[in-house]
Amino acid sequence: MATALALVAPPLHAQAASAPSPVIYSCIDANGRVQSADRPLAACADRELRVHNPDGSLRRIIEPPLTKEQRAQREAEEKRRRDEAWARKVQQARDRNLLLTFEDERSLESMRRRDLAEIDHEIRLATQRILTLDQELKAAQEAAQTWQAANPNRALPFAYQQRITETANAILAEDALIDDRRTERDRVNSRFDADARRLRELLGKPAAQRDTGSSPRS
Structure with missing residues (x-):
């Protein structure tokens, strides 16, 4: 019986070791x-x-x-770290896209010229439409003046005023379009400037080593 108890009961030192x-x-x-x-x-x-x-x-x-206050400070610090980590991921993705899209700065400048050419084409078309609308506005105003001269005691018919108003509004719309396209042109140039700087960094080229010929900015 003593032998059985000895087999079942763990050693005293084992019990002591298991206690915290x-x-x-x-x-x-x-x-x-x-x-x-x-x-x-x-x-x-x-x-x-x-x-x-x-x-x-x-x-x-x-x-x-x-x-x-400490919780707020810690949360702000954690948010800052998350934002920084996200910004690094975004920059890494942008860097990969730059290297996949452009093999060198010359190819980047070629795309810049294409994008700017499209914008310049839109500006030229809008300018031409304004010239045409200016002539239509002048004709509408002259027609209204002619009618009014022939009918000095009568109110100008609505059709005359409507034609003048619609033509003037169309001119304003084209002006707004040109302003928008010029703003877009500046934005495109700024984006390509930033991409060119980053591409040079990624390719290990100093800023002085640029392809001959300046970027089209005018």
């Missing part, structure tokens, strides 16, 4: 006094808590709960 080693918790309370116990203290709830081994050596430190 005692620790001592301590902190400095709100009054500046040191509080210590074998379990976390209520007085230490908002304080830095030190966990000591039985021999008094420091095992670890438990940080106090964050204040509202």
Whole structure:
């Protein structure tokens, strides 16, 4: 029977090894006094808590709960890190796209010229339409003046005024289109300028080593 118990019961040193080693918790309370116990203290709830081994050596430190301001600061810092990580991913994707799209700066400038040529073509067409509309507006105004001269005591018919108004509005629309296209032209140039600078960095070329011929900006 004693033999059976010896086989079933684990050794005493094994039981001691499985039991958690005692620790001592301590902190400095709100009054500046040191509080210590074998379990976390209520007085230490908002304080830095030190966990000591039985021999008094420091095992670890438990940080106090964050204040509202500290939580906000930590969240802002975490957001900043996430934003920076996202920006790096976006830049890496843009860099890959640049290298896949352009084998050198000459190919980039060629695409710039094509994009600007399309915009310039739209501006020329709008300018031509304005010239035509100016002539139509002048004719409409002259027709209205002629009718009014022949009928000085009568109100100008709606059709005359409508023609003048519609033509003037069409001119304004073409002017707005030209302004928009010129703004787009500046934006395209700025984008290609930035892409050219980055492409040179990726290709390891200094800014001075540019292809002959300036970029079309006028």
